[in-house]
Amino acid sequence: MRRRVKNLIGNGTIKKFTLELGEENATSAIVLVSVDSATDTSKVSLKLAKLDGVKTVYEITGQYDITTIMSASSIAEINNSIDALRKIPGVVDTNTVIILRKVI
Template sequence: MADVDDSDIKILEMLRKNARTPFTMIAKELKISEAAVRKRVEKLIRLGVIKRFTIDYELENEIKAIVMVKTNPQIPTPEISKKIIKIPGVEAVYETTGDYDVLALVRGMNIISINKTIDDIRSLQGVISTNSTIVLRVWY
């Protein structure tokens, strides 16, 4: 994007690591005013670069899984992805290249809830097969 410069990228990187980083701290790091940071963030929101502010959390004993999904080429992948993201327990959906068309990040409190979510994904029209793996550790 022509409207996004190096300072904007630095702001995005800082907010990606912690969306609650105070604008004053970002301003000090970039050696610009707090008002300039605020204007840049507002611009990034207006341009659609920043799509949402969210939290990343981890509960004790929580289980995460990655579910790779092969889809039927007769049904558009975005159509299937929109259905997958609505399934309880699905945190994020990525359309990918390679052997699998969709990758879903699944979260649950136990294996039973993970299996339920995977079964719900498998039951969707257009899903040919899945391959799942449990996440052991996440690094940011």
């Protein structure tokens, strides 16, 4: 089994491994992000995607330029990720909502 996995990694079939905790063990948040008009939004998006806890990054239209979906084991960890997000050059404003419950 180990050789097969090594071969799948070697030929690029498997690119990475991730661990996702069950929803009942995670805190999730949606973070809306405004980017300075002099800053390339796509560069900010790439930096956001590398932050701990960031699951998805969308470039959007409207009042905000980017939205991210974050997940962590606690609100404190979400807070740490948001603090790191706000330090990214070009980020000028954020609006965070904690997800209380997934309906569907």
